[in-house]
Amino acid sequence: MKFVPEKKPIYEETLDSLTEKLVEMNEKPFRAKQVIEWLYKKRVGSWDEMTNLPKTLRSKLSEQFEIAPAKQILTKQSGDITDKLLLQLGDGSLIETVIIRVPQEGVGLEHSRKTVCISTQVGCAFGCRFCASGLDGWKRNLSTGEIVAQLLQVCFLEDARTPRARPEIPSFDNIVVMGMGEPLANYDNLLAALKIINADWGLNFGARRITVSTSGVVPQIKRLAEEPFQFRLAISLHGATNEVREQIMPINKRWPLEELLPAAKLFSQKQGRMLTLEYILIEEVNDQLEQAEHLADIANDLRAHVNLIPYNTVEGLPWKRPGIPRQDRFVSILKEQGVSVTIRREKGHEIDAACGQLRLRTEKELQTAK
Numbered sequence: 001m002k003f004v005p006e007k008k009p010i011y012e013e014t015l016d017s018l019t020e021k022l023v024e025m026n027e028k029p030f031r032a033k034q035v036i037e038w039l040y041k042k043r044v045g046s047w048d049e050m051t052n053l054p055k056t057l058r059s060k061l062s063e064q065f066e067i068a069p070a071k072q073i074l075t076k077q078s079g080d081i082t083d084k085l086l087l088q089l090g091d092g093s094l095i096e097t098v099i100i101r102v103p104q105e106g107v108g109l110e111h112s113r114k115t116v117c118i119s120t121q122v123g124c125a126f127g128c129r130f131c132a133s134g135l136d137g138w139k140r141n142l143s144t145g146e147i148v149a150q151l152l153q154v155c156f157l158e159d160a161r162t163p164r165a166r167p168e169i170p171s172f173d174n175i176v177v178m179g180m181g182e183p184l185a186n187y188d189n190l191l192a193a194l195k196i197i198n199a200d201w202g203l204n205f206g207a208r209r210i211t212v213s214t215s216g217v218v219p220q221i222k223r224l225a226e227e228p229f230q231f232r233l234a235i236s237l238h239g240a241t242n243e244v245r246e247q248i249m250p251i252n253k254r255w256p257l258e259e260l261l262p263a264a265k266l267f268s269q270k271q272g273r274m275l276t277l278e279y280i281l282i283e284e285v286n287d288q289l290e291q292a293e294h295l296a297d298i299a300n301d302l303r304a305h306v307n308l309i310p311y312n313t314v315e316g317l318p319w320k321r322p323g324i325p326r327q328d329r330f331v332s333i334l335k336e337q338g339v340s341v342t343i344r345r346e347k348g349h350e351i352d353a354a355c356g357q358l359r360l361r362t363e364k365e366l367q368t369a370k
């Protein structure tokens with residue numbers, strides 16, 4: 001299903017494409033640079049605020065372009081650590097964008113490092129069994145403008161909270177493309193959005209601070225390996241043998257480990273970047289000793305970092321989070337084999353931070369209210 005908005009989101013335009021369009025509208029080319037500066041450096045959310053543009057041009061722009069393809073309808077906060085933004089798109093679809101703060105020693109939370117997690121699709125077709133995003137299936141891909149707009153919405157929220165000495169630089173430190181949807185199944189729109197986010201005239205956000213997370217779409221991992229950017233790649237592994245991974249990730253039937261792991265290796269060789277393997281620990285499903293040993297072999301072969309995430313309960317699913325001793329035992333085996341490993345005890349658990357949960361809950365509430 002494709003949503004065609006009445007007006008084109010302005011956040012889809014590059015400096016070059018906007019210059020061309022303004023020239024077609026009989027405007028001076030330098031106006032494009034002014035518009036782009038208002039969007040990405042001064043970060044205003046309306047045409048009226050672009051005060052150095054003539055009123056006639058603002059009115060022409062507002063007739064052709066949408067400046068707000070995503071509206072914030074709800075913000076949920078969890079103990080100052082996680083903010084979850086529920087955004088409504090032009091067709092009424094809901095998506096989630098999350099801000100995660102990582103507390104650091106000696107620094108107040110307002111100055112802590114921030115990671116923004118963005119979505120790339122409405123719903124998801126991949127059906128990973130731990131994930132709420134896939135429960136209602138896939139609805140559509142997000143457009144380039146809708147992907148970029150999520151970061152602008154975060155900027156609006158953060159800019160209003162903490163005025164900064166250099167407001168032209170976004171206040172967050174990392175972007176992870178790990179929200180709702182499989183990013184590599186929306187490859188072209190995602191890449192176009194990341195180019196705008198990375199461009200010096202755009203958000204000027206370094207590619208090395210952007211992580212794309214995939215469930216393992218092998219052809220697109222190979223394609224990403226050839227791109228001239230240095231994005232980071234995280235692979236949702238969640239099982240260290242085909243037998244176990246298949247129980248958790250249906251995609252493993254399409255692209256099993258013997259296809260996924262060589263593609264991952266190609267990416268890390270071509271890009272010269274350390275991969276991350278994401279591994280959700282689920283009691284007696286994938287947290288056994290043999291799985292830890294197989295995972296250590298895979299991580300050592302790929303020279304990958306392993307990020308362990310104890311399972312987050314999802315309404316309607318039967319699995320359990322292992323207790324701390326089982327989690328610690330799994331970590332020790334990896335460490336003994338020389339693997340670089342972190343365990344991320346879930347942040348934002350109490351605000352439905354597992355991907356897709358807030359959206360599902362709000363959609364149900366909206367349907368009940370009708």
Ligand code: SF4
Binds near residue numbers: 125128131134
């Ligand atoms: S984890 Fe990602 S790819 Fe898997 S169902 Fe959820 S959103 Fe889709």
